[in-house]
Structures are given as structure tokens and as C-alpha cells.
Amino acid sequence: MTKTIIQLDDVSFSYDHSIVLEHISLQVGEGEFWALIGPNGSGKSTLLTIILGLLKPSSGSVKLFGENLESFKDRERIGFVSQKSNSFNSGFPATVFEVVRSGLTSKVGLLKRYSKKDEQKALESLRIVGMDSFATQSIGQLSGGQQQRVFIARALVGEPDLLIMDEPTVGIDQQNVASFYSMLNKLNREHGIAIVLVTHEIDLVTDLATHVACLNRTMHFHGVQSDYNKMDEVDISKWYGHPVRRVHQHAPEVQE
Numbered sequence: 001m002t003k004t005i006i007q008l009d010d011v012s013f014s015y016d017h018s019i020v021l022e023h024i025s026l027q028v029g030e031g032e033f034w035a036l037i038g039p040n041g042s043g044k045s046t047l048l049t050i051i052l053g054l055l056k057p058s059s060g061s062v063k064l065f066g067e068n069l070e071s072f073k074d075r076e077r078i079g080f081v082s083q084k085s086n087s088f089n090s091g092f093p094a095t096v097f098e099v100v101r102s103g104l105t106s107k108v109g110l111l112k113r114y115s116k117k118d119e120q121k122a123l124e125s126l127r128i129v130g131m132d133s134f135a136t137q138s139i140g141q142l143s144g145g146q147q148q149r150v151f152i153a154r155a156l157v158g159e160p161d162l163l164i165m166d167e168p169t170v171g172i173d174q175q176n177v178a179s180f181y182s183m184l185n186k187l188n189r190e191h192g193i194a195i196v197l198v199t200h201e202i203d204l205v206t207d208l209a210t211h212v213a214c215l216n217r218t219m220h221f222h223g224v225q226s227d228y229n230k231m232d233e234v235d236i237s238k239w240y241g242h243p244v245r246r247v248h249q250h251a252p253e254v255q256e
């Protein structure tokens with residue numbers, strides 16, 4: 001049986017007096033790829049922030065890898081990539097390799113030296129996202145899509161079991177979005193890393209994800225992709241708050 005790695009039970013959350021999440025229950029199993037979708041302001045980022053332990057739910061409980069969030073210490077099992085990662089300017093003084101290796105700082109410690117093994121891990125992470133040939137380049141000289149791949153590599157260097165991403169394709173041009181998603185697909189299928197991804201690119205992602213969660217303050221649907229695909233546009237538009245059209249387009253395979 002698949003092990004549960006995120007378990008939300010009846011989670012609610014308010015900022016001051018405004019309720020943003022109500023009675024959210026969700027179970028994410030190891031190796032699953034979840035697309036978390038919903039309109040603007042529906043609480044997606046807030047829910048991720050709660051899962052990451054940076055906000056405390058007003059009520060309900062969160063368990064990560066079977067442990068209560070309050071006592072969960074195994075942080076390196078989770079990698080996080082935000083929508084704001086790809087924002088280095090061209091003069092930023094770090095190479096791609098250094099950015100990826102810095103993902104090990106919490107393990108190695110700020111003042112300690114990286115081992116040969118750490119450096120091999122950084123290179124291996126870059127290889128997985130197809131960016132190893134850029135290792136010695138300055139991070140600021142890469143495109144938004146390339147920078148975001150580097151940030152995925154940084155999140156992978158600690159060998160996480162779960163990758164959480166908040167709109168990672170913001171700032172990536174359309175041409176590169178599909179291959180970016182193919183890379184995520186490969187990470188999930190070939191490396192067995194569970195993914196929880198917030199996105200507005202509904203069609204691209206719901207084709208790739210194994211599971212879909214539809215949030216708009218409450219959880220309107222959560223389940224396997226094939227059940228999500230059975231919902232018609234009228235149903236989806238109802239909870240989304242405006243008309244949604246399905247245009248199925250499969251992401252191409254990554255060219256190595």
C-alpha cells in the first residue's frame with residue numbers, strides 16, 4: 001500500500017478575521033504527482049505554506065511522513081521551489097554549480113566545507129534537470145526557464161522524497177513551459193519523487209499529474225486524474241468561478 005506523506009485533516013485557516021481555507025482534508029501518497037488548482041486568491045499558496053510549516057492552521061491537523069508537523073524535523077525530505085526563484089539579475093555573483101550546492105547548506109552547516117560527495121550530488125542534480133553543461137556559468141546570465149531548472153536542482157540536491165512547487169513556470173516563456181513540465185514528469189516517474197504543484201496552467205498539468213485537487217477556499221474535488229477528467233467544463237467552471245475550457249495538449253518528451 002502507498003505510504004501517506006502529507007495528511008491534512010479538517011484544516012482551516014484565517015488571516016486576521018478573513019477565512020481563507022475551510023475544512024481541508026487531503027492525503028498525498030509517496031510517488032504521487034498532485035496538481036493543486038484554483039482561481040486567484042483561492043488559498044493555494046496559503047495551503048502550501050501551511051504544509052511547509054511556515055503558517056500554523058487555525059484548526060485541524062497536518063502530518064508529514066506520518067509525524068505531526070510540530071515535531072517533524074526531517075526537513076531535507078522536502079524540497080521547495082517558489083514562483084519567485086527565477087529572479088536573479090545578470091550581475092549576481094554565483095555560478096549555477098554554487099547555487100545548487102548551496103541547497104546542502106542546512107546539512108553541511110554555514111562554516112563547514114563541502115565534501116567531494118556533496119559536489120558530486122550537486123552535479124548529479126544538475127544532470128537530472130538537464131543543466132550540467134551550465135555548471136560554471138553565472139546564474140544571472142540564464143533565462144528564466146533555465147534558472148528555474150537550476151532551482152529544481154537546488155531543491156533536489158538534498159535528495160528529497162517530496163517536491164513542493166508554487167507556480168514554478170511564472171516567467172518562463174510558453175515554448176519552454178511544456179519541456180519544463182516534461183522534466184517534472186520524468187522526476188516523478190523515473191526518480192519516484194512525489195510532487196505537489198500549484199499552477200494556473202490547468203490543461204498542461206492535469207494531463208501529467210496522477211492526482212488533482214481543486215481548491216476555492218474549500219476543497220471542491222480531490223482524487224485521481226481519471227476522475228478529474230470525467231468532470232465536465234460546466235462543473236469545473238462552477239467552482240472555478242468563471243468559464244473554464246479544456247484543451248488537452250500533451251507535453252512533449254524532454255530532448256536530452
Ligand SMILES: Nc1ncnc2c1ncn2[C@@H]1O[C@H](COP(=O)(O)OP(=O)(O)OP(=O)(O)O)[C@@H](O)[C@H]1O
Pocket residue numbers: 015020038039040041042043044045046047
Ligand atoms: N499575508 C496575508 N495577509 C492577509 N491576507 C492574505 C495574506 N496572504 C494572502 N492573503 C489572502 O488570502 C487569500 C488566499 O491567498 P493565496 O495567496 O493563498 O491564494 P492563491 O490561490 O495562491 O492565489 P494566486 O493564484 O493569486 O497566487 C487571498 O484573498 C489573499 O488576499
